[in-house]
Amino acid sequence: MMVKKANLVGRPVDPGDCGDLGIHIDRTGRWFYHGSSIDRKEMVCLFAQMMSRDADGRYWLISPGEKGTITVEDVPFLAVELFTGGSGREQVVSFRTNVDDLVTVDQDHPIYFADCPQTGEVVPYVTVRDGLDARLTRPVYYELVALGFEERFDDEELYGLWSSGTFFPLGRLTDPD
CATH class of the missing domain: 3.10.540.10 (duf1285 like domain)
Structure with missing residues (x-):
């Protein structure tokens, strides 16, 4: 048959x-x-x-x-490992997730922050694909922060990092007016 x-x-x-x-x-x-x-x-x-x-x-x-x-409960993936290539404005940052996806931080895969509803703390995330995100684990986030540096945009001092030709702010160095 x-x-x-x-x-x-x-x-x-x-x-x-x-x-x-x-x-x-x-x-x-x-x-x-x-x-x-x-x-x-x-x-x-x-x-x-x-x-x-x-x-x-x-x-x-x-x-x-x-x-x-x-x-x-939060997001489906965790960013558990960080990789870098280049330096300064030519730097490229990538993450490996807990399900072995490799994600390069760029305009389509940005780093962003959101408030945790349970704790109220600000939590870092990266877009993996198709509306699916990964939360950066604490050690990976600390490693990421160590790669950052100061930049000035529109009279505002920001701390962040460059990846794939785009600047991703991690925080303000001055209070906004």
């Missing part, structure tokens, strides 16, 4: 919506399935490659045959 595939003519197949898949990513970057930790890194990395985020902010795992939502 021969089985036909619906996608033989190049039309995209809309995978069926399975609803909530029971997968949760906690604030520390750990993945869980119905409360049980997913400890195989290879499995987490595979799921991470199938992840996307829609315009409403929902996280999805999408395979060719099915899709479903997952919950994410």
Whole structure:
């Protein structure tokens, strides 16, 4: 018996919506399935490659045959290692995430800061891809800050770093008027 595939003519197949898949990513970057930790890194990395985020902010795992939502406590990834090349305005900064994505900081993958709703502290993030972000771990952030230097923009003293030809402010050195 021969089985036909619906996608033989190049039309995209809309995978069926399975609803909530029971997968949760906690604030520390750990993945869980119905409360049980997913400890195989290879499995987490595979799921991470199938992840996307829609315009409403929902996280999805999408395979060719099915899709479903997952919950994410903060962001799905952590930036766990920093790499640099060049120096000064020619510097290029990259991160490795906990799921082994490599992200180069540039206009499409900026560093940004947001307030943590639980603690009120300002937290650093980097855009990884398609609305998916990584939180910089504390050691990586300290390493990043050590690479920065002072720049003046529009009569404002800023501390930050250059990557891929773009300046990314990490903080103000003077109080705004």
